[in-house]
Amino acid sequence: MNPDEKSLFLDAMEDVQPLKRCADVHWHPSRNARAPQRVDILQLDNFLTTGFLDVVPLATPLEFRREGVQTGVIDKLRSGKYSQQASLSLLRQPVEQCRQMLFSFIHQARQEGLRNLLIIHGKGREEGSHANIIRSYLARWLTEFDDVQAFCAAQPHHGGNGACYVSLRKSAAAKQENWERHAKRSR
DSSP, X not given: OOHHHHHHHHHHTTTOOOOOOOTTEEEOOOTTOOOOOOOOGGGSOOOOOXXXXXXXXXXXXXXXXXXXXXXXXXXXXXXXXXXXXXXXXXXXXXXXXXXXXXXXXXXXXHHXXXXXXXXXXXXXXXXXXXXXXXXXXXXXXXXXXXXXXXXXXXXXXXXXXXEEEEEEOOOXXXXXXXXHHHHHHTO
């Protein structure tokens, strides 16, 4: 690059601010990726509750499905058959930080039309350990999102009982796209 080009480039980039990076969130690009629509998550009210917590025993695997979700969907989720489009690590984070990170993560995933997520919360060896407290809060928080249709413990290669798969409801645009694709086949 010659000095004039470098000067032009530096002038053009003068007011550019670097993006904030969060080392604990990983977006996995897909071949069907759409341009993300950004909404300022700070303006949204974080409705995730903290208060009193029933600790989920370590022997009880995390699992949830909304009414109407087919058992085949939860079976495929449990066996890790859906590719993970994004992941979030909550390892060694304070409860309030985990609450904020999860809220932002789920909202951003919805904005980008993602359906299958992996959340790593860690494994605790004792009922009252920090990892099991986070795991127990996660079990509560995920049910508080209307868009979470199911979640369950991950396969060992994704973290086993220290992680969970999350399935989000299909967006209206994805439903329309799916309907159009299947309508073309039936013609």
